[in-house]
Amino acid sequence: MSEKELRRSLSVLPIGTVMKLTDLSARQIRYYEEQGLVMPERNDGNRRMYSLNDIDRILEIKDYLDDGLNISGIKEVYKKQQQLEDEKKNHQDTQLTDSDVRRILEDEFLHISGLMPPSSTFNNQKL
């Protein structure tokens, strides 16, 4: 991991700073954590400490919400991304190319952002 990545992953921001940076309420920020969308560290007194990566994550969540996605929809987006990353890691037993990954993700975006049925996202065969 590069030094840059390490710095971005250092949790040094209290929720108050995150509120100003994201223009979200503490309530909302904590709620996203409850939903497993972000997992900030805790310091001494059980206070949440966020990293720059967390900030990006939260801003991303905010954008998705503005685009009409609900929490469950966002969860699926991240689930999909992680799923694709895993497959990418086992590049040998799968036949997915980078362009395939990009296409699948694109498809998911349109699918999910268009107010999809909660259970219609498991039909991602192998193209």
Next chain:
DNA sequence: TTTCTTACA
């Protein structure tokens, strides 16, 4: 002062 958790006329 700031943040945490819990709960809801």
Next chain:
DNA sequence: TGTAAGAA
């Protein structure tokens, strides 16, 4: 999601 209450 907001807000109040009590604790840390």
